[in-house]
Amino acid sequence: MGWLGYPIAVAIALPVYLFVLGVLPKSLFRRFPLRAVVRLSRLLELTTNLLWPLHAIGAFVERSIFARAKNPPRLFAGREELKLITIQSEESGALSPTERAMIHNVVDFTAVKVRDVMVPLEKTVSFHPNDSPQEVLKTSEKSGIDRFPIFADNAEPLGLINLYDILFDTEPSRPLRHYMRRIITASENESAYRVVRRLRAARIGLAAVVDSRQKSTGIVALEDLVRQLVQG
Known part of the structure; x- marks a missing residue:
């Protein structure tokens, strides 16, 4: 076939190559992902062990030649x-x-502090652990709030009351201390972004705010933090 053999060979081999090494493996793995991985796991493990020395040598060469700077350049100055x-x-x-x-x-x-978003203690709607659930129900009906902090006589944060815990109780006649959930505290100078992450991790919508002397100064709600993030 002479010189025509090369383009003919490429024309025949290329579709086979693309199908066998490209399309077919992807289709099989999509249809039988777990079965294919299990069958290939031993082969992959063997290949990894055999090629590990080459990988280690390559990594060493890369570190030696392309040593990273101790202080990599920042994308933005601020x-x-x-x-x-x-x-x-x-x-x-x-x-x-x-x-x-x-x-x-x-x-x-990222620069917003808790003190910029919190509700001061004098404006906070709160309860005492000895208060009755009926007081919470009445206050919630008037204010539309469904979570309230519980403070001691000295304004120490004790816990959190969720309205639905009272509504779902068949006998809501016990003092509020029986419905209290734990509450986390946040410093006035703490980053609002960090408090959002803490509240989401704890699955709590409210945090008590304290000053440097651990004295209560207010509360901060997750929705207030998110509103600050969205509206600025």
Whole structure:
């Protein structure tokens, strides 16, 4: 066939190569993922062990030749530079005004402290552990609030009351201490972003705020933190 053999061989081999090594394995793994992995696990483990010395040598060479700098360059110098870039992107049409505003809110939220969002203690609706559930029901009906902090006589945060715990109780006549859930405390100077993560991890919607002397100064709710993040 002479020189025509090369293009003919490529024309025949290329579809076979793409099908056998590309399409077929992906289709099989999508249809039988667990079965295929189990059957190939021993082969993969053997291959990993055989190629491990080469991998170690390659990693050593990479570290020796392309040693990383101790202080890698930062993508942005600070919040203001990132905000300036988003403004320029909005002017060029790459970002919409809404997208730019959301990015600004997220960037600014990292600097927000709990004291900027919290409700002061004198404006907080709270209860004592000896109060009755009926008082919570009446207050909730008037205010629309479904979670309340429980404070001791000295304003020490003791726990949290969830309205639904009372509603689902068949005999809601016991003092509030029987319905108390745990509550977490946050410092006034603590990052609002960190408190959001703590509240979500604990699955609690409310935190008591304390000052440097561990004295209660207010509360902060998860919805208030999220509103600050979204609206700025």
